[in-house]
Amino acid sequence: MTSTVLEFNSEIAGLFGKEVMERSGQNLYACYQCKRCASGCPAGEDAEYVTPDRLIRNIIMGDREKALNNLLVWKCVSCYTCGTRCPNNIHSSRITETLKKMSKESHLKPLRPKVFFFHDTFIKNSLRWGRVNELEFMGLFEIMNTLNVLKKRVVKPIIDEIINQAKFGLSMVKKKRLHPGFQASKGRHEIRRLYKKENKKWK
Numbered sequence: 322m323t324s325t326v327l328e329f330n331s332e333i334a335g336l337f338g339k340e341v342m343e344r345s346g347q348n349l350y351a352c353y354q355c356k357r358c359a360s361g362c363p364a365g366e367d368a369e370y371v372t373p374d375r376l377i378r379n380i381i382m383g384d385r386e387k388a389l390n391n392l393l394v395w396k397c398v399s400c401y402t403c404g405t406r407c408p409n410n411i412h413s414s415r416i417t418e419t420l421k422k423m424s425k426e427s428h429l430k431p432l433r434p435k436v437f438f439f440h441d442t443f444i445k446n447s448l449r450w451g452r453v454n455e456l457e458f459m460g461l462f463e464i465m466n467t468l469n470v471l472k473k474r475v476v477k478p479i480i481d482e483i484i485n486q487a488k489f490g491l492s493m494v495k496k497k498r499l500h501p502g503f504q505a506s507k508g509r510h511e512i513r514r515l516y517k518k519e520n521k522k523w524k
């Protein structure tokens with residue numbers, strides 16, 4: 322019986338780990354795999370048991386493929402439970418955000434397109450206005466989502482989504498939680514400049 326042996330290339334692993342650490346601002350080498358983060362992660366079970374500790378292990382081992390292609394990256398809800406439990410103050414939500422970005426830059430097919438569209442529209446909307454304008458953000462998100470579903474030549478999920486979103490939008494308007502106007506932040510040019518500068522570093 323043959324067993325698969327993990328090939329470890331310290332140079333590749335080091336470069337990948339360094340990039341994730343610098344971009345996320347998290348010291349992954351401080352992780353000693355105690356799994357306190359995993360025991361509280363609400364997304365772990367849904368992400369086929371890819372928990373924050375496992376994700377960190379993949380990064381440290383230089384397994385770029387697994388680190389960029391796993392459900393936790395797309396299912397993490399940024400609840401910060403892992404960060405508050407971690408004895409080494411590692412916030413895995415910042416790691417999943419970073420990997421989401423790196424996966425997009427590598428043109429990988431997202432495992433959860435809806436999350437990808439949400440993320441992409443949120444960033445673009447924030448960069449345009451310096452803050453999120455809900456109506457434009459949700460409108461563009463729904464258009465991208467609908468176009469993607471249309472590719473599968475099915476209509477029912479689109480009708481269901483429109484009905485659900487209309488109900489949801491209405492309840493938000495009633496509670497004054499949906500703002501139809503456009504507001505622009507004074508510092509939006511500075512936000513754009515900083516975002517571009519940071520992106521340039523990794524190209």
Ligand code: SF4
Nearest residue numbers: 352354355356358407
């Ligand atoms: S709680 Fe912190 S140190 Fe423990 S496994 Fe998770 S990330 Fe690593």
Ligand code: SF4
Nearest residue numbers: 362397398400401403
């Ligand atoms: S922030 Fe993400 S990775 Fe951390 S516990 Fe919450 S869902 Fe899990």
